Structure formats: C-alpha cells, structure tokens
Amino acid sequence: MTVYYDGYCPYCRAAAMTIRSLDVFRRIAVISFRHDKSYSIHGITAEELEREMVVIVHCGDQQRAYKGFAGVLAVLRGLLLLWPIFPLAWCLGRIGWGDVLYRWMAEHRLIIPDAGHCRDRNCRI
Numbered sequence: 471m472t473v474y475y476d477g478y479c480p481y482c483r484a485a486a487m488t489i490r491s492l493d494v495f496r497r498i499a500v501i502s503f504r505h506d507k508s509y510s511i512h513g514i515t516a517e518e519l520e521r522e523m524v525v526i527v528h529c530g531d532q533q534r535a536y537k538g539f540a541g542v543l544a545v546l547r548g549l550l551l552l553w554p555i556f557p558l559a560w561c562l563g564r565i566g567w568g569d570v571l572y573r574w575m576a577e578h579r580l581i582i583p584d585a586g587h588c589r590d591r592n593c594r595i
Contacts, residue, residue, distance in 0.1 A: 471548050472526040473541070474509050474519055477502025479579045482523070492551045504583075522576055539563055539572040 473489060476482045486500045503509050503519040512535060514524050525541035527534050527548075536544040543563060546556045562568040 471497060471528065471544070472499045472501060473545060474501055474503045474514065474524045474526075476519065476523070476579070476581070477504040478581045478583050480582060481575070481579055489545060489549065492549045494550065498545070498548055522572070538576070539568040542568070542572060 473486070475486050477486075483502075486502070489498060489500050501508065503516060509516075509519060509524065512524075512526055512533070514535065518524065518537070522538040523541050525536045525544040527536065527544055540563075543556070543559055546552045546559055559568065562571070
C-alpha cells in the first residue's frame with residue numbers, strides 16, 4: 471500500500487507519522503506528494519493530490535486507487551491496530567458523513583510550505 475499525502479499540511483504530516491508508527495509490519499509506504507513525484511506513474515496528478523489524499527493498494531500485479539475518505543478506510547483496513555475503529559468509520563462512510571467530514575478537513579487544512587520548496591528560485595506566491 472502507498473499513501474500519498476500533502477507534506478505542506480501539518481495535520482497531514484502528523485497523520486502520516488501516525489500511520490508509519492502503527493504500521494507494525496512495514497507494508498505501507500507513506501509519501502509526501504510535495505517532495506516525491508512518483509505518484510505520476512499511477513496516473514495521478516498533483517492537482518488531484520492537492521484536493522485529497524490518494525491510497526494505492528497493491529494486490530499482486532493489480533493496483534487500485536482510493537481517494538479521500540475511501541483512502542482513509544483503506545488505511546484503516548491496512549493497519550491491524552486500527553481494525554477496532556474500522557466499523558465506526560465504515561458506518562460514517564455508509565451514511566455519507568465520512569466524505570463530508572473528510573472534504574471539510576481537506577478544504578480547511580493549513581498549508582505551510584517547507585524551507586526547501588523554492589529551490590529553483592522560481593516560486594509561486
């Protein structure tokens with residue numbers, strides 16, 4: 471499993487660190503799309519990743535992308551220690567609140583570029 475998150479978002483960075491710490495089997499790659507462009511091999515754009523996190527689940531030669539709250543559910547399924555809260559999250563998704571909560575958090579997240587974001591002296595303001 472590969473999780474692409476926004477490395478400029480403090481909340482997203484904290485969530486990524488939590489995923490890494492709970493991944494006892496080390497099966498999840500957690501990657502900031504701001505610092506690694508490997509997402510392009512999956513047909514994902516930076517614009518998509520600016521809107522929502524994307525989780526790529528690898529199953530043999532097949533892979534599937536989950537976006538937004540569906541990605542959250544995929545991560546919960548992939549982390550053994552979080553299985554107890556998966557049913558609650560699944561219910562939130564089933565009644566439509568999961569996507570609403572995820573969308574609200576994504577739209578209101580704080581973006582703080584790191585010091586290295588402007589290496590080529592051609593920065594967007």
